[in-house]
Amino acid sequence: MHPKDLKIADYTYRLPQEKIAQYPLENRDASKLLIYKDNTIAESVFRSIPDQIPENSLMVFNNSKVIEARLIFKKQTGGKIEIFTLEPSGIYKDITEAMLQKESIVYKCLVGGASKWKHDEVLQLITPDNKVCLFAKKLEQLNDGYLIEFSWSQPALTFAEILHIAGNLPIPPYLQRSAEDGDTTRYQTVYAEKDGSVAAPTAGLHFTKEVLAALNLKQVATAYTTLHVGAGTFMPVKSEQMQDHIMHAEYIEITTALLDQLINYDFITAVGTTSTRTLESVYWMGVKAFLNPAISYNDLMILQWDPYNADYKEAAVSKKDALASLKSWMTENGLQHLIIKTQIIIAPGYEFRIINALVTNFHQPQSTLLLLVSALIGDSWRNVYEYALNNNFRFLSYGDSSILFKS
Incomplete structure (x- = not known):
């Protein structure tokens, strides 16, 4: 069956509210770990x-870092307008460039209370210490948000610094609470580095420096890539069949050094669905570069259904050849870093080309993340989730973890 024909209703389960972790454990690596391998389920502790x-x-x-994407502006009348930054306008090359902008920036945003915001009205947000005054002007309404122009009173500061000073951390809406002081550190991984995500790559929240050191001691090599998680990660699938669902696109960043590592190792474990989407996208970009070495940057981007394209699949390009072709394309174009968007959807029927195992939390019913898990371990996802529900595992972003080995 082609993933387009899947019915999302077939990927659901009952998730009681009390199973959703409202807060993280005090110690990151004290969470429970479910182990699925060779059709058997076991459990341990994450460390x-x-x-x-x-x-x-x-x-x-x-290694993406969560930005303080929620901005609360007050109108002169006393009302509040909440602006949620999504992604930079197309006039910027990528999120990294946007985060470094000074004085002003144009950003695509969601706006709460937009009907109360007059088109020519400039909103102001003054930080409690009066250090910064942030201005917002509504430029254009889009199908899925607004283009907002931000400017600020301290032109020497970057947009990333402005968000850090004036914004609020966007913890998941299903927690049904406001961000608290503890979320500032616990909703970031210990290795977070590059500003740009509006949600944490939560599989990494369990790792500590001690766990990373133990991996190194066992001669498990580590590598870092970047996928800036967008608000689409919270969006449920609303269409009955997947062919009617539009997958959100997200920025990824890869390096030639990472490609070398992927070529040199036979067994690869991805930490999180975001790393998985990045690594599998890299393979398909490599296939495109293998088939057309002169391919343009825009055509290199992975669209939603590209991995299911018969021409790409029938080419039967090996992992090594695909990655080597992408590295050659980057070298020819003078790139050691490649920042590009991917819209890849990984669902049952997908054949994994890069990863052999996945570290991940437990996901919402009828979500594209659950589809990815099902693509990796097949119908056994039901047994895994039933075991987790019956054995006091905590679910979603601040919940427990699992390691799933490809069936």
Whole structure:
């Protein structure tokens, strides 16, 4: 069956509210770990995860950092307008460039209370210490948001610094609470580095410096890539069949050094669905570069259904050839870093080309993340989730973890 024909109603389960973790555990690596391998389920504690990873293998992490994407402006009349920053306008090359902008920027946003915001009205947000005054002007309404022009009173500060000073951390809406002081550190991974996500790559929240050191001691190599998580990660699938669902696109960043590591290791563990989407996208970009070495940057982007294209699949390009072709394309174009969007959807029927195992939390019913898990371990996802529900595992962003080995 082609993933387009899947019915999302077939990927649901009952998730009681009390199973959703409202807060993280005090110690990151004290969370429970479900282990699925060779059709069997076991459990342990997360700090023991190095015991599950093969020696001389590679583990890949997403080092994206969550930005303070929620901005609360007050109107002169006393009302509030909430602006949620989504992604930069197309006039900027990528999120990294946008985060470094000074004085002003144009950003695509969601706006709460937009009907109360007059088109020519400039909103102001003054930080409590009066350090910064941030201005917002509504430029254009889009199908899925607004283009907003931001400017600020301290032109020497970058937009990333402005958000850090004036914004609020966008913890998941299903937590049904406001961000608290503890979220500032716990909703970031210990290796977060590159500003740009509006949601944490939550599989990485369990890792500590001690766990990373234990992996190194076992000769498990580590590598970092970047996928800036967009608000689409919270969007449920509303269409009955997947062919009517439009997958959100997100920025990824890869390096030629990462490509070398992916070529040199046979067993690769992805930390999180975001790392998985990045690594599998890299393969398909490599296929495109293999088939057309002169391909343009725009055509290199992975669209939603590209991995299911018969021409690409029938080409039967090996992992090594695909990655080598992408590296050659980057070298020819003078790039050591490639920042590009991917819209890849990984659902049952997908054949994994890069990863062999996945570290991930437990996901919402009828979500594209659950589809990805099902693509990896087949119908056994039901047994895994039933076990987790019956054995006091905590679900979603601040919940417990699992390591799933490809069936």
